Amino acid sequence: ILNALPLFGDTVIQNAANSAVGQAVIQIAAAKGIQTINVVRDRPDFTTLIDRLKAMGASHVIKEETLRRPELKELFKSCPRPKLALNGVGGKSATELLRHVQVGGSIVTYGGMAKQPITVPVSALIFKNIKVQGFWVTQWKRNHSQDEGALRSMLDELCSLICQGKLTAPACSEVGLQDFGTALDKAMQPFTSAKQVLVM
Numbered sequence: 001i002l003n004a005l006p007l008f009g010d011t012v013i014q015n016a017a018n019s020a021v022g023q024a025v026i027q028i029a030a031a032k033g034i035q036t037i038n039v040v041r042d043r044p045d046f047t048t049l050i051d052r053l054k055a056m057g058a059s060h061v062i063k064e065e066t067l068r069r070p071e072l073k074e075l076f077k078s079c080p081r082p083k084l085a086l087n088g089v090g091g092k093s094a095t096e097l098l099r100h101v102q103v104g105g106s107i108v109t110y111g112g113m114a115k116q117p118i119t120v121p122v123s124a125l126i127f128k129n130i131k132v133q134g135f136w137v138t139q140w141k142r143n144h145s146q147d148e149g150a151l152r153s154m155l156d157e158l159c160s161l162i163c164q165g166k167l168t169a170p171a172c173s174e175v176g177l178q179d180f181g182t183a184l185d186k187a188m189q190p191f192t193s194a195k196q197v198l199v200m
């Protein structure tokens, strides 16, 4: 998605920015010179999370509530309005994201963690011509099954970023397979910002 839409100097806004996908987006965007506005849910250790995401290359980290506050206008004095919104949550969070997308921009939904449908304001469609799209990597691979070059070049690009130390795996906690119950419990908790990896 990041290859298809924004260019150097553009901005991407995303929710669930601390998710595994969100962390990859931050790093890939930073490597491409794309600014990111990263939206996360409020939590007790919010400042620690800001530091972590900024160390990965996040340009801005804000809480969901800030999307509705006037201080966001201040932010847009120093960074362009996003051409692309990446939505992994749905519901109100997605609606708030798309309010900030620039005229002619896109919102791409890849996940629905809140399990809520997205409301698209009519004005966003009529006056801003915002494109509302979805993305599923499995379908992308199917669509490109005859075009080995596309998959190959994407993987080459990602491997090159990994080799340069610009793209790392999300934070993980390793758990022995016998303790899978503990891992499942932790995976169900909010605000963990880490994957549970079962070690066999």
Ligand SMILES: NC(=O)c1ccc[n+]([C@@H]2O[C@H](COP(=O)([O-])OP(=O)(O)OC[C@H]3O[C@@H](n4cnc5c(N)ncnc54)[C@H](OP(=O)(O)O)[C@@H]3O)[C@@H](O)[C@H]2O)c1
Pocket: 016, 017, 018, 019, 020, 021, 022, 040, 041, 088, 089, 109, 110, 111, 112, 113, 114, 115, 135, 136, 137, 138, 189, 190, 191, 192, 193, 194, 195
């Ligand atoms: N379309 C595709 O091709 C594709 C590919 C990969 C993944 N996905 C989807 O992408 C999403 C993220 O996957 P992941 O592996 O990156 O997830 P992950 O690392 O497990 O992170 C989950 C994220 O969702 C947030 N979250 C959980 N419940 C929420 C709620 N009720 N409201 C708002 N945020 C909530 C968490 O925030 P907190 O820290 O605040 O709890 C966290 O940021 C999933 O829906 C997954 O199915 C789609």
